[in-house]
Amino acid sequence: MVIKLRSEHLLEIEDHGKQTYPKECCGLLLGRISNDEKVVIQILRAENAREEGQQHNRFLISPRTMFDSQKIARTNKMDVLGFYHSHPDVEACPSQFDLDHAWPFYAYVILSVKKGKTKKMTCWKLSKDRSIFDFEEIIRV
Amino acid sequence: MALKVLLPVALRHLTGNQDEVDLNGKDVGEVINGLVNRFPELKTHLFNENGQIRNFVNIYLNDEDVRYLDNDQTSVKEGDIISIVPSIAGGNIETINDSYANMELSKNEIERYSRHLIMPEVGMEGQKRLKATKMLLIGTGGLGAPLGLYLAAAGVGKLGLVDFDVVDFSNLQRQIIHSTADVGRPKLESAQEKILAINPNVKVETYDVALRSDNALDIIEDYDVVIDGTDNFPTRYLVNDACVLLDKPNVYGSIFRFEGQASVFYAKEGPCYRCLYPEPPPPGLVPSCAEGGVLGILPGIIGLIQATEAIKLALGKGQSLVGRLVLYDALAMKFRELKLRKNPECLVCGDNPTVTELIDYEQFCGVTPELESNVNLSEDSGEITPVELKSALDEGEKLTILDVREPHEYEISSLPNSILIPLGQLPSRMNELNRQDNIVVHCKMGGRSAKAVELMKQAGFNQVKNLTGGINRWGEEIDPSLPRY
Numbered sequence: 001m002v003i004k005l006r007s008e009h010l011l012e013i014e015d016h017g018k019q020t021y022p023k024e025c026c027g028l029l030l031g032r033i034s035n036d037e038k039v040v041i042q043i044l045r046a047e048n049a050r051e052e053g054q055q056h057n058r059f060l061i062s063p064r065t066m067f068d069s070q071k072i073a074r075t076n077k078m079d080v081l082g083f084y085h086s087h088p089d090v091e092a093c094p095s096q097f098d099l100d101h102a103w104p105f106y107a108y109v110i111l112s113v114k115k116g117k118t119k120k121m122t123c124w125k126l127s128k129d130r131s132i133f134d135f136e137e138i139i140r141v
Numbered sequence: 142m143a144l145k146v147l148l149p150v151a152l153r154h155l156t157g158n159q160d161e162v163d164l165n166g167k168d169v170g171e172v173i174n175g176l177v178n179r180f181p182e183l184k185t186h187l188f189n190e191n192g193q194i195r196n197f198v199n200i201y202l203n204d205e206d207v208r209y210l211d212n213d214q215t216s217v218k219e220g221d222i223i224s225i226v227p228s229i230a231g232g233n234i235e236t237i238n239d240s241y242a243n244m245e246l247s248k249n250e251i252e253r254y255s256r257h258l259i260m261p262e263v264g265m266e267g268q269k270r271l272k273a274t275k276m277l278l279i280g281t282g283g284l285g286a287p288l289g290l291y292l293a294a295a296g297v298g299k300l301g302l303v304d305f306d307v308v309d310f311s312n313l314q315r316q317i318i319h320s321t322a323d324v325g326r327p328k329l330e331s332a333q334e335k336i337l338a339i340n341p342n343v344k345v346e347t348y349d350v351a352l353r354s355d356n357a358l359d360i361i362e363d364y365d366v367v368i369d370g371t372d373n374f375p376t377r378y379l380v381n382d383a384c385v386l387l388d389k390p391n392v393y394g395s396i397f398r399f400e401g402q403a404s405v406f407y408a409k410e411g412p413c414y415r416c417l418y419p420e421p422p423p424p425g426l427v428p429s430c431a432e433g434g435v436l437g438i439l440p441g442i443i444g445l446i447q448a449t450e451a452i453k454l455a456l457g458k459g460q461s462l463v464g465r466l467v468l469y470d471a472l473a474m475k476f477r478e479l480k481l482r483k484n485p486e487c488l489v490c491g492d493n494p495t496v497t498e499l500i501d502y503e504q505f506c507g508v509t510p511e512l513e514s515n516v517n518l519s520e521d522s523g524e525i526t527p528v529e530l531k532s533a534l535d536e537g538e539k540l541t542i543l544d545v546r547e548p549h550e551y552e553i554s555s556l557p558n559s560i561l562i563p564l565g566q567l568p569s570r571m572n573e574l575n576r577q578d579n580i581v582v583h584c585k586m587g588g589r590s591a592k593a594v595e596l597m598k599q600a601g602f603n604q605v606k607n608l609t610g611g612i613n614r615w616g617e618e619i620d621p622s623l624p625r626y
Binding site: 026062066102 | 197204206231457
């Protein structure tokens with residue numbers, strides 16, 4: 001599957017990552033599925049619900065935030081298509097921790113932010129047997 | 142009650158693409174069970190192996206998380222809406238040596254590590270990370286030997302070595318960092334020498350002590366990674382607890398006969414040793430290498446698995462063994478893996494830890510240390526020394542000597558006129574012996590025979606004594622012609 005994001009979405013994600021650096025930022029990708037492609041229509045910033053001391057390498061989107069976001073999505077006839085988060089000072093590759101906590105279907109966008117500067121952005125989807133993340137292509141529209 | 146269950150898009154492919162399902166039930170538990178019965182593939186995503194709702198699955202009744210209501214017993218009414226809401230979590234493995242950026246590699250080092258540097262997964266950054274990492278090896282024996290050699294070769298910046306032992310002839314079968322010329326030397330000296338010979342860039346610090354509750358925290362504090370190469374349970378638990386308290390990864394390995402195990406215990410990311418083994422085995426149940434034997438080449442593989450994990454932690458690359466236990470069977474040449482889970486009730490690393498300081502680990506493991514005694518052993522202490530046994534035999538005393546070792550040990554060496562009944566067979570064969578006789582029981586070092594004496598006393602044998610130090614000490618003090626093993 002492929003995920004389509006507009007330039008302003010990509011900029012929003014990068015801005016968020018720079019603003020929270022050196023902590024991890026996180027947020028939701030809302031949109032619709034069309035012709036087997038995930039088309040993102042709106043980005044929702046989320047608060048990192050992990051405790052202060054752990055936010056440099058951990059993020060958590062609380063169920064309350066998720067519940068509210070799902071409601072917003074539903075009212076606008078959209079779905080939560082996935083999430084984004086940043087990796088401060090490390091590569092934009094999913095970790096074992098990411099893998100252990102992943103849900104199927106969702107697009108996981110990871111942005112690498114090194115020393116305050118945004119680097120690579122990648123997108124991943126959990127494989128069917130949960131053993132690995134498959135690479136998903138980001139298409140800028 | 143008829144109501145709706147709303148599903149997140151992530152699970153819709155398992156419900157025929159329906160995001161709303163109509164179900165019946167009187168409470169939340171019943172409704173969810175109904176859902177899972179209708180769509181069985183949902184089960185693994187919603188429940189763990191113990192049948193409990195997964196940590197990252199939340200169930201809402203209308204607007205409230207049922208955890209704040211009555212969980213699965215929350216009652217429902219007509220028209221209610223139950224939502225399944227994921228928690229979304231993730232993050233990166235923390236790297237343990239952020240000071241690597243300040244490291245420099247000399248021209249010499251660049252040439253030395255060229256085979257590392259040309260791999261993009263390592264590169265200059267990775268090699269600098271190795272140089273910035275300080276690893277502590279607990280024990281320079283079977284596991285410590287390959288660890289020391291390979292970690293030195295790889296360019297780890299600092300290696301701490303903890304060992305108070307001296308090289309023994311029988312170590313040479315597997316402790317390849319020591320050579321024949323080193324027999325009798327302190328292991329630390331021998332190990333340090335070989336490490337520096339391989340790589341003079343490594344800083345080596347030696348600790349000529351037994352790791353104990355009163356020194357462990359101070360020693361471990363300075364290091365980034367602890368690698369457990371110990372051979373006894375009290376030290377294993379000590380190292381584990383200290384690492385949890387100090388937030389250090391503990392790279393674990395163990396060997397026995399033809400099998401080995403390895404894992405990484407890092408309480409911040411997963412389970413600790415106590416999550417796996419909350420209690421030590423009863424003393425004497427698990428023999429040491431000296432008692433059970435070990436295939437000499439075995440610590441090579443397990444030590445290298447530990448070294449691999451330590452290097453990966455330093456580089457911040459790859460998938461570590463946190464939460465995984467590797468089991469190796471040398472005879473079958475098979476590797477198996479078990480998933481390990483953090484125990485939320487673990488006394489050391491759980492949600493409400495009660496162990497917040499290091500304790501007395503010998504007591505915890507039921508091992509009483511040998512007491513120095515100035516008093517002569519009295520007749521009814523249940524023990525007899527080799528010297529005493531020899532003089533008793535010389536004076537013509539009628540004694541039965543019972544050997545409780547295994548047949549293959551008996552073949553290596555035995556006491557004259559001894560009867561062999563292996564300890565495992567003793568309970569069923571005890572009646573081959575006479576309760577009226579004076580019996581002296583021995584094994585290799587005195588451990589198994591002590592158990593045997595206990596068993597026999599309970600069965601009504603009142604004239605049994607344990608030969609302290611076993612046939613080993615007999616060989617040292619009385620008959621040096623006996624081969625020691």
